[in-house]
Amino acid sequence: MSTGEEMPATAIYTEPVLRRVEVAAPRTAEAAVAEADAIKISTEHVSIMYGEKVAVRDVSLTVEARSILALIGPSGSGKSTFLRCFNRMNDLIPGASVQGEVCLEGENVMDPDVSVVELRRRVGMVFQRPNPFPMSIYENVAYGPRRRGQKDRRKLDELVETSLKRAALWDEVKDDLRRKSGLALSGGQQQRLCIARVLATDPEVILMDEPASALDPVSTLRIEELMRELREAYTIVIVTHNMQQAARVSDVTAFFTMAEDRAGYLVEVGPTGRIFTRPNERLTEDYISGRFG
Numbered sequence: 271m272s273t274g275e276e277m278p279a280t281a282i283y284t285e286p287v288l289r290r291v292e293v294a295a296p297r298t299a300e301a302a303v304a305e306a307d308a309i310k311i312s313t314e315h316v317s318i319m320y321g322e323k324v325a326v327r328d329v330s331l332t333v334e335a336r337s338i339l340a341l342i343g344p345s346g347s348g349k350s351t352f353l354r355c356f357n358r359m360n361d362l363i364p365g366a367s368v369q370g371e372v373c374l375e376g377e378n379v380m381d382p383d384v385s386v387v388e389l390r391r392r393v394g395m396v397f398q399r400p401n402p403f404p405m406s407i408y409e410n411v412a413y414g415p416r417r418r419g420q421k422d423r424r425k426l427d428e429l430v431e432t433s434l435k436r437a438a439l440w441d442e443v444k445d446d447l448r449r450k451s452g453l454a455l456s457g458g459q460q461q462r463l464c465i466a467r468v469l470a471t472d473p474e475v476i477l478m479d480e481p482a483s484a485l486d487p488v489s490t491l492r493i494e495e496l497m498r499e500l501r502e503a504y505t506i507v508i509v510t511h512n513m514q515q516a517a518r519v520s521d522v523t524a525f526f527t528m529a530e531d532r533a534g535y536l537v538e539v540g541p542t543g544r545i546f547t548r549p550n551e552r553l554t555e556d557y558i559s560g561r562f563g
């Protein structure tokens with residue numbers, strides 16, 4: 271169990287980032303269109319099974335563009351499985367099956383004619399354990415663009431530099447780009463390198479599965495800061511078992527449960543500030559106040 275789970279909910283609550291303004295006036299058609307535009311991802315009745323076993327149960331939610339959604343809940347509640355549906359990583363798991371719709375800008379990524387390679391470029395992924403390739407820092411970042419056919423040396427140099435800058439790693443590595451292996455970096459630097467590698471492929475959405483759980487506290491804060499910066503340009507979905515982290519970085523929090531034979535069930539989703547102070551559901555309250563892990 272993570273350390274903060276014994277803390278009262280009010281202590282977990284940091285700055286509220288209430289981006290959703292509830293408007294009572296009737297919406298104009300224009301406002302409705304703008305609102306639809308702002309939705310980057312939506313899932314409709316998504317259920318995911320491993321063989322007969324249900325891991326995610328009928329989940330419908332939306333993620334606004336340029337926001338951070340945190341998926342929280344006890345171990346085994348289906349967070350990683352659900353995260354993987356956004357770029358069809360579950361396709362790679364034998365026996366996994368996905369039902370329902372997963373839409374990226376209104377298009378169902380489950381459609382058989384969707385290019386999975388292109389989908390995974392648009393929706394990049396960062397894993398729990400940093401996994402740089404056994405090659406130089408430069409080649410790690412240039413890898414994706416090269417595979418997509420970019421051969422122009424100057425363009426690659428530029429892309430490597432901007433990606434490393436965006437990932438807040440440039441200053442630490444700029445003198446060793448070609449000499450140093452990605453594997454020779456510290457854990458926190460490796461994770462930022464992996465983020466730079468994803469950014470170099472020009473994604474729209476970044477999925478992060480417990481991206482800081484293998485890192486020390488200082489590196490963790492670095493990654494959190496970076497996420498807040500990246501949010502200006504990207505839509506981020508993060509799985510975290512660290513509730514303070516969810517409270518610090520995310521705009522919206524979705525709470526999944528394992529309770530009462532409802533494993534993989536989405537208990538509630540809402541603005542992070544509210545979820546951590548005034549949850550609607552007893553199950554959420556018990557979890558955030560540490561009564562149920």
Ligand code: ADP
Pocket residue numbers: 320325343344345346347348349350351352363
């Ligand atoms: P979380 O990320 O919330 O800890 P997971 O999505 O990893 O949960 O797992 C949800 C459920 O699915 C768990 O019961 C887990 O054992 C099961 N599961 C996860 N991955 C696989 C797999 N590759 N094959 C079979 N069952 C799996």
Ligand code: MG
Pocket residue numbers: 349350351509
């Ligand atoms: Mg997981």
